[in-house]
Amino acid sequence: MCGLVGLVGKTNVAPDIYDALTVLQHRGQDAAGIMTCSGGKFSQRKSVGLVRDVFRQQHMQRLEGSSGIGHVRYPTAGSIGTALAQPFYVNSPYGIALAHNGNLTNREALAREIFQGDLRHLNTDSDSEVLLNVFAHELQTLGKLTPQAQDIFKAIEAVFNRCRGGYAAVALLVDYGVVGFRDPNGIRPLVIGARDVGAGKEYMVASESVALDVLGFTMIDDVAPGEAVFIDLQGVLHRQQCCDSAQLRPCIFEHVYFARPDSLMDGVSVYKTRLRQGEALAKKIMAERPDHDIDVIIPIPDTSRVAAQSMASELGLKFREGFMKNRYIGRTFIMPGQSARRKSVRQKLNPVPLEFEGKNVMLVDDSIVRGTTCRQIIQMARDSGARRVYFASAAPPVRYPNVYGIDMPSASELIAHKRSVEEICEMIGADWLVYQDLDDLIRCSLDGNSQLIGLDCSVFDGKYITGDVDQSYLDRVDSLRNDEAQSEDRDAHQAAGAVVGLHNDA
Numbered sequence: 276m277c278g279l280v281g282l283v284g285k286t287n288v289a290p291d292i293y294d295a296l297t298v299l300q301h302r303g304q305d306a307a308g309i310m311t312c313s314g315g316k317f318s319q320r321k322s323v324g325l326v327r328d329v330f331r332q333q334h335m336q337r338l339e340g341s342s343g344i345g346h347v348r349y350p351t352a353g354s355i356g357t358a359l360a361q362p363f364y365v366n367s368p369y370g371i372a373l374a375h376n377g378n379l380t381n382r383e384a385l386a387r388e389i390f391q392g393d394l395r396h397l398n399t400d401s402d403s404e405v406l407l408n409v410f411a412h413e414l415q416t417l418g419k420l421t422p423q424a425q426d427i428f429k430a431i432e433a434v435f436n437r438c439r440g441g442y443a444a445v446a447l448l449v450d451y452g453v454v455g456f457r458d459p460n461g462i463r464p465l466v467i468g469a470r471d472v473g474a475g476k477e478y479m480v481a482s483e484s485v486a487l488d489v490l491g492f493t494m495i496d497d498v499a500p501g502e503a504v505f506i507d508l509q510g511v512l513h514r515q516q517c518c519d520s521a522q523l524r525p526c527i528f529e530h531v532y533f534a535r536p537d538s539l540m541d542g543v544s545v546y547k548t549r550l551r552q553g554e555a556l557a558k559k560i561m562a563e564r565p566d567h568d569i570d571v572i573i574p575i576p577d578t579s580r581v582a583a584q585s586m587a588s589e590l591g592l593k594f595r596e597g598f599m600k601n602r603y604i605g606r607t608f609i610m611p612g613q614s615a616r617r618k619s620v621r622q623k624l625n626p627v628p629l630e631f632e633g634k635n636v637m638l639v640d641d642s643i644v645r646g647t648t649c650r651q652i653i654q655m656a657r658d659s660g661a662r663r664v665y666f667a668s669a670a671p672p673v674r675y676p677n678v679y680g681i682d683m684p685s686a687s688e689l690i691a692h693k694r695s696v697e698e699i700c701e702m703i704g705a706d707w708l709v710y711q712d713l714d715d716l717i718r719c720s721l722d723g724n725s726q727l728i729g730l731d732c733s734v735f736d737g738k739y740i741t742g743d744v745d746q747s748y749l750d751r752v753d754s755l756r757n758d759e760a761q762s763e764d765r766d767a768h769q770a771a772g773a774v775v776g777l778h779n780d781a
Contacts, residue, residue, distance in 0.1 A: 276680055277376040278302035278360075280345040280486060281445035283451040283506040284477040287311075289338035292345040292724055295486040296326045297481070301535060302376075302482060303349035306360035309662035310372040313340030315450050315645055317372060321346075321360035338603055342453055343507060346374035346447045347630070356592040359399060362447070369422070370449035375403035376482060377463040377680035380743050385409060385437065398577050404442060410434050423640050424453065424505045424513040431503040432454050432517040439729070439741050441526065441679030443498070445480055452507040453717030456478035459521040460740055461500030462731050464529060464540050468492035469512070475704045478506040479609070495539050524740055527730040528681060531670045532578050532641045535648060536749065543723030546581055551719035552669040553585030556639075556711055560590065562669070563709070569665060571636040573597035576624070582669040583639035593638075597630040597657035597659075598652070620651045626673050644697070646690030650703045657704075666705040671713045672696070675737040678746040678752060685753045 278299030282288040290311050293323060297658060305574060307329040307556040308321025320334040326491055346361040377404040386405055389395045397404055413430040414422065427448075434456070436633040441462030446454040457465045468487035470477045484494050497514075498504055501521025505513040536546040549564060571593045574583035577600065585596035601623050625651055630636075634654055643649055656664045672691035677683040686692045690699055700708035712737050719729050733739050 276302050276349045276682075277374075277482075278347040278486075279374050279376050279443060279455075279480070279482045280447045280505075281335055281480040281614075282344075282373075282477070283453050283508065283510060285341060285472055285474045288341055289335055289340055290342045291490055293326065293335065293477075294490060296345045296480060297348055298535075299482055300326055300488050302533065303347035305350050306348040306357070307346065308360045308362055308374070309338055309343060309345045309349075310362040310364070310374075310447055311340035311343035311677045312449055315370075317364065317370060317447075319362065319364070319372070319451065319520070321357070321362070322751050323357050324358065335676070338767070339731070340384050342447060342506075344372060344374050344447045344453060345385040359401055360455045361403055363399075363401070363404050365407060365411045368411065369451065371411050371414070373403065373405065373407040373410065373444055373446040373655040375406050375442060375444045377458065378402055378440050378678055379405060379438055379442060380440040380678055380739075380741055380748070381438070382440075388437075399613050400749055403444075406434070406438060406566045407446070409437055410444075410446060413437075422448075424515075427454055428503050428513075428515040428517055429507050431620065435459055435501060435518045438710050441611070441741075442453055443482065445673040450508065451506060453478075453480065454503060454505050455498055456503040456517070457498045457500055459518040460522070460525075461462055461497075461541065462730065462740075463524050464525065465498040466494055466540075467496060467498055467504055467512075468494045476512075477510065478512055480504060480506075481535055483540070485535050486539050488537070491715045494539065522728055523725075523726075524731050525730050526679060526681075527716065527720055528642075528670075528677070528734060531716070533681075536581050541727060542719060543722060543727070548719050548723055549581035549669070550585040551722060552638075552711060553582035553587075553714065555719060556582065556667050556709065557586045557589035557716040558670060560709055561710065561716070562584075564707075568635050568663075571595050571597075571630065571637060571638045572637050573630065573656075575638060575640040575649070576600045578641040578671060579639045583640070586639060586667070595630045597627050597638075597656070598624040599627060600624055606625045620648050621655075624652065624655070626655045626659040628658075628659040628744045630733070631656050635665070635680075636661045637665045637667055639667045641667065641668070642666050642673060643690060643703070644673050645688055646699070646703050649705075653704045663703075663706045665707040665709070666700075666703065669711055669716075671710050671716060671735045672699070673734050675734050676737060676749055676752065677734050678749070679731065679733070679741075681734070686749070705770055 310319040360375040413433040443465040470492040492530040497718040501518030528550045562741040572587035575582040
C-alpha cells in the first residue's frame with residue numbers, strides 16, 4: 276500500500292505535494308519521493324524514511340515547477356532501500372516519471388515481454404518500474420512528436436489490456452502534464468479535485484480525499500475503474516473511460532484499516548463505515564452472549580477507535596482509552612519483519628493500569644493479521660490487572676494472502692489460516708474472541724453507496740477478482756515475500772550498501 280499525489284498548478288507545486296504526502300504518510304513509511312518539471316527538465320528528491328526526514332529546505336528549493344508527482348512507499352513487492360523509492364523515470368518517449376500503488380499479478384510475464392518484445396531494460400525488481408515501461412512503450416508506439424490527450428488515453432487503454440492486478444498510478448510527462456489512472460476493478464483508490472486560484476484552476480489527483488481537503492481542493496470525483504485523467508499544463512482536465520469491461524470492486528481492507536477515517540472513497544465515508552462495523556459487532560456480541568460480563572470497551576489505537584466507540588454505545592457500556600500511543604512510532608502492521616513488529620508494539624503503546632485493574636475488558640482492533648500485535652497487547656492488559664481480557668476484531672478472520680498491494684503474502688504467516696476461532700483465541704491468549712461476520716462487513720461498506728456492485732474481499736474469502744491467481748502463483752509470491760525472504764533481502768542490502776538500481780538525488 277502506497278500513497279500517491281499528482282498536481283498541476285500555477286506556481287511551484289513541491290510545497291503542496293509535500294503537505295499532501297504528510298497527510299498520506301499512513302499509507303507508507305518506508306520511503307518518499309517528489310518529482311517536478313520545469314522548463315523541460317525533471318527535478319527529484321527521493322530517499323528512505325518519513326516525509327519529514329526525506330525533504331529538507333535545500334531539497335525543496337531545487338524542486339521547481341508547476342507540475343509534479345509524489346509518493347510514499349510501503350514495500351509489498353521487490354527489494355527495499357533507496358533505489359526502490361519512487362517516482363521512477365524513463366527518458367523515452369518525452370521523459371516520463373511514474374509513481375504507483377498496488378501490485379501487478381502478471382509482473383513476471385510483463386518483465387519478459389518488456390525485455391524480449393519492447394526491447395526495454397528493467398533496472399529493479401519493482402512492478403512499478405514494469406508499469407512505467409509498459410506505459411512508456413505504448414506511448415512510443417504511437418509515434419507522436421507532440422502527444423494529445425487522446426494519444427495518452429490510447430496508451431492507457433493498451434496498459435489496461437496488458438497489466439493485471441490492483442493498481443493506481445500517477446505519471447508526469449515532461450512539458451505535457453500529469454496523468455492518473457486506476458485499474459479496471461478499481462481495487463486501489465484514486466480521487467481528483469480542483470482548487471480555484473486567481474489565474475484559473477489547479478488540479479490534484481491523490482490516493483485519498485483527505486489530501487485534497489487539507490490543501491483546499493474540492494473533490495470532483497473518484498477516478499473510475501478503468502478510467503484515465505490527464506491534466507495538461509494549461510490547466511485543462513481531460514477524462515476518458517479506457518476499459519470497456521471495467522467494474523467497481525474496491526478493496527474492503529481500505530475501509531477496515533488503511534484509509535484515514537476522514538476519507539471519502541467511491542462515495543463511501545470511511546468513518547461511517549467503521550461506525551457500522553462497531554454496531555454490527557455489538558449485535559453479534561448480544562446474539563452470542565446476551566448475559567456478557569464486559570465492564571469496559573477499550574480500543575487499540577488508532578484505526579479501531581471509531582468502531583469501538585459505536586460498539587460501546589450500542590451495548591450501553593463505558594468506552595475508555597486504555598492505551599496511550601507514542602505518535603512517533605509507525606504503524607506496526609507495515610513494519611518489515613516480525614522482530615521489528617514485536618519491538619515496536621511495546622514502544623508504541625503503553626497501558627493505563629487504572630482502566631484495567633479488576634475489570635473484564637473488551638479490547639477492539641480493526642483486524643488480526645499475524646497475531647503478533649494483539650498477543651502482546653492482551654498480555655499488557657493482563658499485566659495491568661485485568662480480570663478477564665476479551666478481544667473483538669472489526670474484520671473477519673484474515674485467512675488468505677493478499678496479492679493486490681497489501682503485505683499479506685504468506686498464508687503460513689496469517690494466524691487465522693487453517694485455524695478455528697477457538698484455536699486463534701487460545702494462541703493470542705484471550706478469554707473470548709469475537710470476529711465480524713463477512714456478510715456484515717460487506718454490508719457496512721455497501722450501505723455507504725448503493726451503486727457499488729461488490730468489493731474485493733480476497734483476504735477473507737480467497738476469491739481473487741482478477742481471475743489470474745492460482746495456488747502456484749501464491750506459492751511463488753510466498754517464497755519471494757514472506758518475512759524470512761524479506762529479512763534476507765534486508766541483510767543483503769545492508770551488507771552491500773545498496774540494492775540494484777539508480778538513485779538520483781536532487
